[in-house]
Amino acid sequence: MLVCFLCINDRKKMKMKTIHNTIIGLLALTVLVFQSCKKDEPVNQNPTCTISSPTNGQEITKGETVTISVNATDSDGSIAKVEFFIDNISKGSVSNPPFNYNWDTSGESIGNHTIKATSIDNSGTSTSDEISVEIIEGGIAGTFTDPRDGKTYITVALGEQTWLSENLNFDTSGSMRVLNNNGNVYGRLYTWQSALTACPSGWHLPSDEEWKTLEMWLHMLQWQADGIGWRGNVQGWLLKGMTDWGNGGQGGSQRYIFNALPAGYINEDGELKSRGNDAFFWTATDYYSTEDAWYRHLNYASMKIRRSASGTELKFSVRCARD
Numbered sequence: 001m002l003v004c005f006l007c008i009n010d011r012k013k014m015k016m017k018t019i020h021n022t023i024i025g026l027l028a029l030t031v032l033v034f035q036s037c038k039k040d041e042p043v044n045q046n047p048t049c050t051i052s053s054p055t056n057g058q059e060i061t062k063g064e065t066v067t068i069s070v071n072a073t074d075s076d077g078s079i080a081k082v083e084f085f086i087d088n089i090s091k092g093s094v095s096n097p098p099f100n101y102n103w104d105t106s107g108e109s110i111g112n113h114t115i116k117a118t119s120i121d122n123s124g125t126s127t128s129d130e131i132s133v134e135i136i137e138g139g140i141a142g143t144f145t146d147p148r149d150g151k152t153y154i155t156v157a158l159g160e161q162t163w164l165s166e167n168l169n170f171d172t173s174g175s176m177r178v179l180n181n182n183g184n185v186y187g188r189l190y191t192w193q194s195a196l197t198a199c200p201s202g203w204h205l206p207s208d209e210e211w212k213t214l215e216m217w218l219h220m221l222q223w224q225a226d227g228i229g230w231r232g233n234v235q236g237w238l239l240k241g242m243t244d245w246g247n248g249g250q251g252g253s254q255r256y257i258f259n260a261l262p263a264g265y266i267n268e269d270g271e272l273k274s275r276g277n278d279a280f281f282w283t284a285t286d287y288y289s290t291e292d293a294w295y296r297h298l299n300y301a302s303m304k305i306r307r308s309a310s311g312t313e314l315k316f317s318v319r320c321a322r323d
Contacts, residue, residue: 045077047074047119047125047127048074050070050072050129056132062135064257065102065103067102068100068103070100070117074121074122078122081119082120084103085114085117087114103115110135110136112133115131147201151169155322158214159213161206161210161321162321163258165259167187169187169188175189175191186275187263187318189316191312191315192312192316195284202323203320203322204323208284220233220235229306229307234304240260245277258319262298265278283295283296291312292311294309295310
């Protein structure tokens with residue numbers, strides 16, 4: 001009887017061990033299946049976020065409205081919104097492309113500022129990009145009304161100089177009115193002799209040296225400013241207006257609101273040439289004799305500024321500088 005009892009007890013232990021091992025095996029199989037299923041689940045990918053404009057380190061003239069542009073994509077979903085921050089202060093968000101925010105800098109302090117953008121996808125995952133820009137003095141200084149004909153001009157402060165932000169449009173015997181394709185006035189084109197006395201009281205036709213001062217304020221090097229021909233790198237682009245430049249050319253940044261427009265020129269036969277493609281501005285400095293004078297030239301296809309001299313009977317645009 002004792003032998004039978006021990007056999008029964010052993011069989012019970014073996015059965016319990018088998019059940020135990022079976023349970024352990026089932027648990028292990030469950031974990032394996034769970035982990036296998038988990039591996040098959042897609043992992044949410046972070047969205048992209050890149051500030052494309054302005055660029056890191058860019059100088060911005062105080063008073064300018066800057067368009068902050070962000071490239072944002074999500075490879076496995078969609079962009080829910082892009083948030084914009086200036087110096088870590090939220091300025092707003094955009095839910096649909098293009099992801100742009102117009103930043104009015106008129107109330108900002110001079111100096112460095114941080115621009116941050118954060119893209120958030122439909123799963124709540126976010127990615128940020130951050131750049132630094134510098135706000136400098138300059139921009140619209142006000143307006144000036146010419147007492148001779150009552151025309152009001154926008155004025156622009158560029159460094160220590162103040163310029164008209166529009167071509168002079170005062171009628172003299174040596175000038176000719178020029179329109180663009182929309183019928184708006186490009187200002188007038190003047191012979192050099194007429195240009196010398198065309199500016200109103202308190203203003204004057206800027207000299208060759210004053211143009212160099214402006215160009216160097218725009219970071220042209222001295223040796224470049226003293227050169228002849230196309231000089232600098234982006235100074236022409238910085239002075240151009242954003243519209244009216246033809247042939248798909250390099251329109252301006254409007255960054256400094258000089259707003260140079262392609263009025264063209266009038267040749268010695270009285271024919272209007274290069275309207276829509278070129279801007280020519282007289283300086284007050286003659287070139288060895290009063291038969292020739294220095295001028296500045298901007299072209300639709302170039303971001304530079306050309307310094308050259310020409311016969312004074314040609315008619316070019318005039319920009320006046322404050323005395």
